Amino acid sequence: MVNSRAVKKRTMSGPRPVVLSGPSGAGKSTLMKRLMKDHEDVFGFSVSHTTRNPRPGEEDGKDYHFTTKDAMEEGIDNGEFIENAEFSGNLYGTSKAAIEDVQAKNLICILDVDIQGVKRIKETDLNPIYISIQPPSMEVLEKRLRDRQTETEESLQKRLEAARIDMELSNEPGVFDVVIINDDLERAYEELKDILSDDIQKVQEAKS
Ligand SMILES: Nc1ncnc2c1ncn2[C@@H]1O[C@H](COP(=O)(O)OP(=O)(O)OP(=O)(O)O)[C@@H](O)[C@H]1O
C-alpha cells in the first residue's frame, strides 16, 4: 500500500477514475452516494450492467443497466465491456460506454466493482485510484447484509464466501492504493474524502 499523497496523481486525459471495491455489504454504495451528493458535478457513476434482479428502489440506467444473460454475453463477445465477472450467480460488467459517458463530462468516474473487476481493470490503461472498503469483521459484515434484507439465504452465503476471499486479497501488497475500514461511517467517509480531496478541488476549479 502506498500513502495517500502518492495516489493523488492524475492522468493526462482528465480526472483520474476511482475504483471502489470490497465485500458486498461493506458500505461502498453508502459512501459513494454520500460523496456524490456532497460534491455535485464532480463525480459521475459508471453504471454497470448486471443480470441480477433489481432491488426495490433501484432504477434501470441509474443504479445498473439491468439486462439478460444472453444480451450481456453478446455485448461481451462484441468487445463492449472493459471488464466483466460472475458474482453470486449473476453477471456484472463495466461497459466502455459507461466510462466514456462520465469522462465526456470531465467528471471523476467512480466504478464499483468486485475484486475480479479490480484485477481485470489492472490489465487496461484506465489507471484509476484503487480503494478497498472493508468491514471491521465478518460478523459485522454478515449483520449488515442481513439487516439490509436484500438477499436470500443462498445469495447471502455466496456473498459471505466471496467476502472471505476479498478480505484476504485486499491485504496483499500492491492490490489497492488505500484500504479503508468502514467501522464508523463518519470516520470512513472523512478518510475517503481526504484521499480524494486534491482531485475534487481540481475538478471544482476547472468548472469555476
Ligand atoms: N459504517 C456503517 N455502520 C453501520 N452500517 C453501515 C455502515 N456502512 C454501511 N452500512 C449499512 O450496511 C449495509 C450495506 O451497505 P452498502 O449497501 O452501502 O454496501 P455495499 O458495499 O455497497 O454492498 P453491495 O456491494 O452488495 O452493493 C447498508 O444497509 C448500509 O446502510
Ligand SMILES: Nc1nc2c(ncn2[C@@H]2O[C@H](COP(=O)(O)O)[C@@H](O)[C@H]2O)c(=O)[nH]1
Ligand atoms: N466486476 C464487477 N463487479 C461489479 C460490477 N458492478 C457491481 N459489481 C460488484 O458486484 C457485487 C454485488 O453487487 P450488488 O449490487 O449485487 O450487491 C459488489 O461487490 C459490486 O462491487 C461490475 O460492473 N463489475
